[in-house]
Amino acid sequence: MTGNVLPSTQWKRGLLGSNEKHLVALVKASPLGIIAFDLEGKIILWNHAAEDITGWLEAEVLDLPIQILAGPNWEEYEALRRRTLNREVFHSLPMEAATKDGRTMVISYSSAPVFDSKNRVVATMAVIYDMTEKIAKMKLESQLKESLGKMNRILGETVQALSYAVEKRDPYTAGHQHRVAQLACALAEELGGEAVQSLDAIWTAAILHDVGKLYVPAEILTRPGQLTRIEMELIKSHAEVGYEMLKNIEFPWPVPLIVHQHHERLDGSGYPAGVMASQILLESRILAVADVVEAMSSHRPYRLGKGLASARDEIWQARGTAYDPAVVDACIRLIDTGFVFCDHNPRNTADNDSPNYI
Structure with missing residues (x-):
């Protein structure tokens, strides 16, 4: 050496x-x-x-x-x-x-x-x-993330397609589901806590809450004037039909049940099951208020829209009987501080802030 x-x-x-x-x-x-x-x-x-x-x-x-x-x-x-x-x-x-x-x-x-x-x-x-196992695990996690992302996009596009199909069947309420989703998510953010954690569930259920109307004949949905009792019962069936349409889709949240309950009321006067108070999911209670406020403030074939002020009065009068008091209070705060509906969809699934379906 x-x-x-x-x-x-x-x-x-x-x-x-x-x-x-x-x-x-x-x-x-x-x-x-x-x-x-x-x-x-x-x-x-x-x-x-x-x-x-x-x-x-x-x-x-x-x-x-x-x-x-x-x-x-x-x-x-x-x-x-x-x-x-x-x-x-x-x-x-x-x-x-x-x-x-x-x-x-x-x-x-x-x-x-x-x-x-x-x-x-x-x-x-x-x-x-x-590092062999660590590298393999990282590769598997990357592949899983990519796969879940793809499934997320597909499910999001399916949700939007169903929403579009409903609006094509009922042009008089075009945009209704997206406006309800806007208000419902704003209510969740105003309420905070558990509601904020359910934002994606609320958005998705709001976009799909009227999907059961695909079962209702278009001539009934678009007919101006008063409907018969049978026709009204047919329209009211959309909550049950929507649940049946969605129940076999593996959402990461109880979207089918939220849709099923969005016309239920605290005092049991709602439909389709007549459940009461705490039996109604928080997401459904939020959706119920958002749905009625949007419906009252927008035009329909058989009446002109009454505006947000009238909708505010309506939910206030039914506070604690039909509607959750905390949700009503949150909605009134939003309206009083200038909430307005947007005509575009601010959470389109192509955007970065689209719901995480998986």
Whole structure:
């Protein structure tokens, strides 16, 4: 040997003076793989963790070149080793490595130069740990996220398509579902707490709350003037029909039940089931107020819209009987502070703030 190159046994004996014995003991016991190469790239240190990671025992690799770890990627390792000898330090580089049984794994590779008492580089030391499972998990999570995103977009587009179909059947109420969704979400934000956590559920249910009207003949939906009792019962069936249409779709929220209950009232006077008070979902209680306010303030074939002021009076009179007092109070605050309906859909599923359906 020439210069500062020492056989692995001599190199280790050089470390075993004074307190450096403790350092070697720590290196051996480290849960991270710790290895070292001399100036020629031969292995001079290979701790127990490195044995566990690679399958190679220290006795099998001492004085062998770096290729034993690097496999077909040895040139990349050799380039890093040479740069480390030039006093460069590397942190947590993802590298492919070879195991004794021929597998390829991904390791995190950090390296730094080792200096003697005269500040000369005498070796390269590296820390390694197996990242194979972590990398595989990250890849799986990325694929899952991509898949869920695709499903989210498809479900969102389906929701919008159903809403569009309803509005095409009933042109006099075109935009009704989106306006109800605007107010319902504004109410949820005004209420805060549990309601805010249900924003996506409220938006989706509001967009779909009249989907059951696809079952109602178009001539009834669009007919000006008074409807017969039978015709009214047919229209009222849309809540039940909507539930039946949606119940087998795996929404992440109880959208079918919210739609089913949006015409229920606190005192049991609503339909289709006549449920009361706390039996009615909060989302449905919010939707009920938003629905009646939008319906009263907008034009219909058989009457002119009465405006938000009249709708405000209507919900106030039914506060605590038909409608949830907290929701009514929130709606009145919104109206009194200038809430207006928008003609466009501010949460189109193409936008970044579209609901997270999955």
